[in-house]
Amino acid sequence: MVVVMSPDATEEQIARVTARVEETGGQAFVSRGVVRTIIGLVGDIDSFHGLNLRSMPGVQEVYRISDPYKLVSRQHHPERSTVHVGPAGAEVAIGPGTFTLLAGPCAVESAQQTLQAAEMAKAAGAKLLRGGAFKPRTSPYAFQGLGLKGLEILADVGTATGLPIVTEVVDARDLDAVAEHAHMLQVGSRNMGNFGLLQAVGDAGLPVLLERGVNATVEEWLMAAEYVAQRGNLDVVLCERGIRTFEPSTSTTLDISAVPVVQATSHLPVIVDPSHAGGRRDLVVPLSRAAIAVGADGIVVDVHPDPEQALCDGPQALHGQELRELATACRKLPPVVGRRV
Amino acid sequence: MVVVMSPDATEEQIARVTARVEETGGQAFVSRGVVRTIIGLVGDIDSFHGLNLRSMPGVQEVYRISDPYKLVSRQHHPERSTVHVGPAGAEVAIGPGTFTLLAGPCAVESAQQTLQAAEMAKAAGAKLLRGGAFKPRTSPYAFQGLGLKGLEILADVGTATGLPIVTEVVDARDLDAVAEHAHMLQVGSRNMGNFGLLQAVGDAGLPVLLERGVNATVEEWLMAAEYVAQRGNLDVVLCERGIRTFEPSTSTTLDISAVPVVQATSHLPVIVDPSHAGGRRDLVVPLSRAAIAVGADGIVVDVHPDPEQALCDGPQALHGQELRELATACRKLPPVVGRRV
Amino acid sequence: MVVVMSPDATEEQIARVTARVEETGGQAFVSRGVVRTIIGLVGDIDSFHGLNLRSMPGVQEVYRISDPYKLVSRQHHPERSTVHVGPAGAEVAIGPGTFTLLAGPCAVESAQQTLQAAEMAKAAGAKLLRGGAFKPRTSPYAFQGLGLKGLEILADVGTATGLPIVTEVVDARDLDAVAEHAHMLQVGSRNMGNFGLLQAVGDAGLPVLLERGVNATVEEWLMAAEYVAQRGNLDVVLCERGIRTFEPSTSTTLDISAVPVVQATSHLPVIVDPSHAGGRRDLVVPLSRAAIAVGADGIVVDVHPDPEQALCDGPQALHGQELRELATACRKLPPVVGRRV
């Protein structure tokens, strides 16, 4: 941590900062410049946070030097991690070296629609079935998902197709029910800052798919993962699904750079959701190709047997020719960038 | 609702859209242009949403014309509303005609600190005490609030000073405990999209202070209020606390325009939080003046008896001279813009 | 300047950084932490910039400590400045202590429209006439302004009403013509990063009204002012006119906090353009009140005798009742915040 004093800081103010640091067992190195003084802190960073140095008289700025996350950081775990999802003996790996396709219907609408979507997903090469039973919607008047009934459908379809289930949990009170039917718990972008849910999910003992909030920096996203990890659960897969910007031609702006940025600083696997990032069917295949090429550990894609009739996000669901193109890309591109499918 | 067909849409595709609209009991007015056809829909808008028209072949764009919120809209309730907070016989009004100051410590740290902060707030003209017992923090390693103990302190200090209590609820599972001690429930910006919490708060029978998410459009914010209202609770006060932009000199960018924008479209009262919007003590007084002048129904401000020792957001808490300036602004400016203090 | 070495930086890499700093005559203070080493640089900051320290092996981050602008900074000129605009003996002051209204038509369309707008502006209390002869437009098919003819109209109307003229220059090749007719040169937001134009305007010997780019940070805006100042022209007035964000209900988001932020760090006067910031007539009066209350040194407002017929930005031009409300706010509010009208 570095404390920058303002140009008119007094000697007394400087002394007060160094005294405060030393009280907590840290060391303070003072560099006196022509215009101002800089104080470098050495010691236990966590204890410095409580000091509230930024509020002390004469302090202009405090720069944090090291990353605020620990358990999810590569500094603490240099090798990139692989997360395994699914029943023992039939786990699906998400991590370096492999490329994993997750697919399914945005919302579970009926047993038949879910089964058809799952079969489409499987035929396209998907190894995990992602579908929504609880849907967080901007409007209270929009379809909110089938809830428990949807979980049962997912579980049945998963058994029928042999695909492990990934589904979203939107409320800590639903957690037991969701955990009973799912192999991986999704925390959606709207809940990335719902710390109680993150902690509850961390306690649940299942792998977690943690979407980035549309307004979250990479650092905040990793801090959310730290909330899960702190409960003893390091099986977290991060999912980039677009951030909010001024550009209106896509529903959000896919931050493709976030994939290598995360991989440089965290050991957790990171995948991309090209369906929700763009919100446009015609962009799903090109964005999927970009995600594979940039080095994502997987992608998650919406499919629907009849997008015109979809109750949720129909405009972005793949089927027919586009799904075949996606399958081709998922087969041909990963080997070119050094990954097994 | 207006459906714009793409230039190469066929007659059959146009007919399919109109047929679909008419099946639900609506009417479709077709305007054939030189380049393209436009279809205006008349009837029950909610039924149109389920139609998923955007996914139909030949459809280029669908424009929603009317606002998606109802209960919180001025179209359904033209007069602006006043929300009353506090025990019967001693309610504090927030709404048009008045200007209300809410103040208190960002986090409850101890009985003494809370009492001092409350007395400072009251001396500055505050009519409601806002303090945090449950603190949602970006880092799991940061101070998370005193929890239940903090609620008890708040209740005691509220009784001692005669100020009704406003405090944040971060998890639906804590709701009963919070509701027992508070007169108004705050939903913080991180939870604006936590729909389960909004519904639970809507059921709780207390007025709600609903912060705007730092990434939320005004429309999404009003939709969140609609979630509360739909549960039969129209006592919702909106709080603008800054949105996330590219500008780094403030912690967020106070969207001062949101105040008149909300007041033009919704009947709910709207206040401003200048402390969290800027994140800088030196901006609190100027931003408070701006909020009063733009026509806000109130402001909510952090105060602390000793900001250097604050466990949370010390750099923005007011005390001493700045708090006196705030009190002056809150006394002198509202009458100039037609409000009673 | 502070150089943060990465945790695995070698002693040799640290030595190379310090050697490089010392070669340029600076001093390097090395603080060795448990995890990493921090190097504080003392000396001539400008010479450090050329060192490209960020590219050196072992360097993780370089923090600039002092502000990059000089001439426009309060560190070099602690007192806030007043800029005088207009013919000798009849100058209008913009600066601390006063509040100045600038108004006029967004675009000069005809002699009659300009005269009417100027008279409206004057009646509302405007001290300077702002109108556009050269209009930068997003579309090449939109009205681009009357050009030279417009300048002549402005000059005539200025003489007739006694109001000094403020008008935009969009191309350095037009500068002589504009300077001949104007008392203050406006550089619009689209040209804030047009450094050749900034330098040309700096050479022209007239006061400058420098709009913030809709994508510019406050620091970049002040650096643009530094380009003008570096040519020996310190008569620069800054104009906040909204930044681009995700919020669609206003054309841009007025960054009201930028006013006190600028005033804390630069001595230049700063005004607000509530017309272009919001792009909505119904927001002009509330945003003007907010601008006055936050401490702006003035505002600049679009007026039009017949907004329905305006060739440019009609939806935001004031007339009639709203203009009277603006005049009232400009008369009553400034004294409450300590300014003469």
Add this chain to the structure above:
Amino acid sequence: MVVVMSPDATEEQIARVTARVEETGGQAFVSRGVVRTIIGLVGDIDSFHGLNLRSMPGVQEVYRISDPYKLVSRQHHPERSTVHVGPAGAEVAIGPGTFTLLAGPCAVESAQQTLQAAEMAKAAGAKLLRGGAFKPRTSPYAFQGLGLKGLEILADVGTATGLPIVTEVVDARDLDAVAEHAHMLQVGSRNMGNFGLLQAVGDAGLPVLLERGVNATVEEWLMAAEYVAQRGNLDVVLCERGIRTFEPSTSTTLDISAVPVVQATSHLPVIVDPSHAGGRRDLVVPLSRAAIAVGADGIVVDVHPDPEQALCDGPQALHGQELRELATACRKLPPVVGRRV
């Protein structure tokens, strides 16, 4: 164009809108809904723009339906275009079917450095040499480029290596000098809204590389291209180089979706600049791979023989191992997505 009347619009106001449309030779189709009336306009869109319908009483919203650009639109030129750069007989193609690498030094610093960078670029597979002689810099105290001397160096190095030259023009007054030495004129992101420069470049008779402004929507970018095209120059290549968002880990956020979005609506070629988008050397190769896979017609990359000594943007310039990885990606990936190298 669709005009939405407000719910309380009168019959007279509706009649006034339709009369105004019909005066200009258009047709107005009125659809009366339960709550409000919608008017669809048919006819010459350009004439409607001048009508300023948004300012008419009773009008709530005006939606533009068709794209505002014409010459650069696929509606007017359905086939995607190829732009040819370089001397007759040795032109380099940028367009569909091919993948083109542009590379060179961010700034021309000396003859030797430029020659070395050009040779590195050529060895990596570059077909065009991009280097800067005029550098627009945020700070007036930063290196501004060698100017005319730099142009001469570029021309010499181009001749020596056989690579056509792409270089930036920052001021219309320099255009003749730049055009004398360059084969393609670059308009940088800061000047995307400098309409005078766009027009001058449109008149110069050379192909243009038009960077997107960091704050520009795709539509504004295409309108800037329309400014060039309107002067009779359709040889415009668009360059996505990142947009400004709240994310601090990269200098801007590469909007990878913009590539397919542009290709769906405009016939112009579009390339990506991964060096400036991320501003980090470690991201250049992954972002280049993403750009190729998403379907970009080329990429432009900074190289430098000695990044530590670079006078401009050293932290992002490639050399050594990373440049070899880039060359590999540029050779192996394009064929997988159907492009010749």
